[in-house]
Amino acid sequence: MSDIPVSEPLADTEIIYRHTLVVRATHWINVVCMTLLLLSGLQIFNAHPMLYWGQKGDDFDHAFVSIGADDWRKPHPEGVTRVGPLAIKTTGVFGVSSGEIRAYPAWLTLPASRNLALGRRWHFLMAWIFVVNGLVYLVSNLINGHFKRDLAPTREQIRPRHVWKDIVDHIRLKHPVGEDAKHYNVLQKLAYVGVIALIILMVLTGLTMSPGMDALFPVLLNLFGGRQSARTLHWICANLIVLFVIVHVVEVFIAGVFNEVGSMITGRYRIKTGAGH
Amino acid sequence: MTAPFLSRRGLVLGGATLGGLLLAGCDRLSQAPAAVKFLDHDEELTMGAQRLLLAGQPLAREFKASDISRVFKPNGSTDPQSPAYLAMVRNNFAGWALTVTGLVQRPLSLNLAQLRAMPARTQITRHDCVEGWSAIAGWTGPRLGDLLHASGLRPNARYIVFRCADDLGGGSLYYESIDLFDAFHPQTILAHSMNGQRLAVAHGAPIRLRVERQLGYKQAKYVMGVEVTDNLAHIGGGRGGFWEDRGYEWYAGI
Secondary structure, eight states: OOOOOSSOOGGGEEEEEOSOHHHHHHHHHHHHHHHHHHHHHHHHHHHSOEEOOSSOBOTTSOOSEEEEESOTTSSSOOEEEEETTEEEEOTTTSEEETTEEESSOGGGSSSSSSOHHHHHHHHHHHHHHHHHHHHHHHHHHHHTTHIIIIISOOTTTTSHHHHHHHHHHHHTTOOOOGGGGGSOOHHHHHHHHHHHHHHHHHHHHHHHTOHHHHHHOTHHHHHHTSHHHHHHHHHHHHHHHHHHHHHHHHHHHHHOHHHHHHHHHHSEEEEEOSTTO | OOOOSSOHHHHHHHHHHHHHHHHHHHHHHHTOHHHHHHHHHHHHHHHHHHHHHTTTOOOOOOOOGGGSOSSOOOOSOSSOOOHHHHHHHHTTTTTOEEEEEESBSSOEEEEHHHHHHSOEEEEEEEEEOTTSOEEEEEEEEEBHHHHHHHHOBOTTOOEEEEEESOOTTSSSOOEEEEEHHHHTSTTOEEESEETTEEOOGGGTSSOEEEOTTSOGGGSOOSEEEEEEESOSTTSTTSSSSTTGGGTOOSOOOO
């Protein structure tokens, strides 16, 4: 028999129940919300593609991030992305795309055409769903002990030697088997706790941009150093969440896309028992 | 030889194609009239929530003189060109008068000297453009609430409409509206001065509205008349303001 086995022999695997219904449902609602929030958020960013630090910031203030054209009067302007002293030519993607001066390209914004009014409306609708969904996730998993049981790193896990071993194992793509595979490793735990913290920051910096909410909670302005700082942090957090999602999706493919995606749909996750190794 | 039903490469390509279709579909759906109509309910939700939370009428943050923007970006109309407005500027607004009309017991007409003689409030506040930028300036002027008390609102009064002198190039004059909740807020003023100077033409001379806790497009410039009404449907495009008629939210607290 020369056939390459498509799956491991059954004797070597065990099915565990990994994700509760609440985790699975909120995960997929989150996927929809975050996608639309990102695309509409980039539409909103395009209306004023500059970022400042402090309470105020407009065209006459110093922007430390900007995405625009080198000279809009030129027949064929170049797209330039500036971060601090760095200026990078990004024609075709950022600054200038499809012959149009716009920070983010049409294929990354909702709606595709320039439409701040509609972008805002979609952003705020999805923000409501996102926040309610997030609260369901947080409250239910605080009550049922999921955070404490599955996401909080154990004392053993945060020892430097252990963290280092997990990093090395991870780089070698050595996936845990048996009992170890039933729990998240410390890198997974830190990534998930980290992204939850980012999402909370995302909501709070978003609220700080609302003049109504600022009147109600002026402490938000102290917390983030001003409305324009909050806008900048909102953008930085969005970038970090995108980075998380990229890593997350790549990891899903490395670990086995059918098992991983399947477990987030059915809750059941197949692990190697380690008997055959 | 059993081939996997779906290869990983197939899955990635399929996913990308599906993603592209979804994006295109989203884009079309996002602009469908039914979707836009649905989004109005979201505005009601946001406004309802903020109104509930702001029931105690907290003040917008006031800043120090040192926080004032060196240059406050003039935005929207900055130099109205109608012959009537240009004549007012030439006359230094000597013949100009603000009218208070509509659902009031006593319609008023106040010239600039009378407005400047009224008890005024000075506040250094942040101006937030819907585009995303912010600028800080000091504003001085009588409270809108004092003016409305002086004219006496009729019981069915619900909205205050501001009629402006600028047309933003589109032919229809700028206008804005707020409800009584914001009209009687202590920081809602008709500013005749900015940073201690008479309001410049670029910033809305002779007076502009300051309704802190809302975005820049609500801060109507070149205000000629204040009109009290019970509904907005018969004014302009019926959505309560120049930008509202072009798709922006009437409630701009977010």
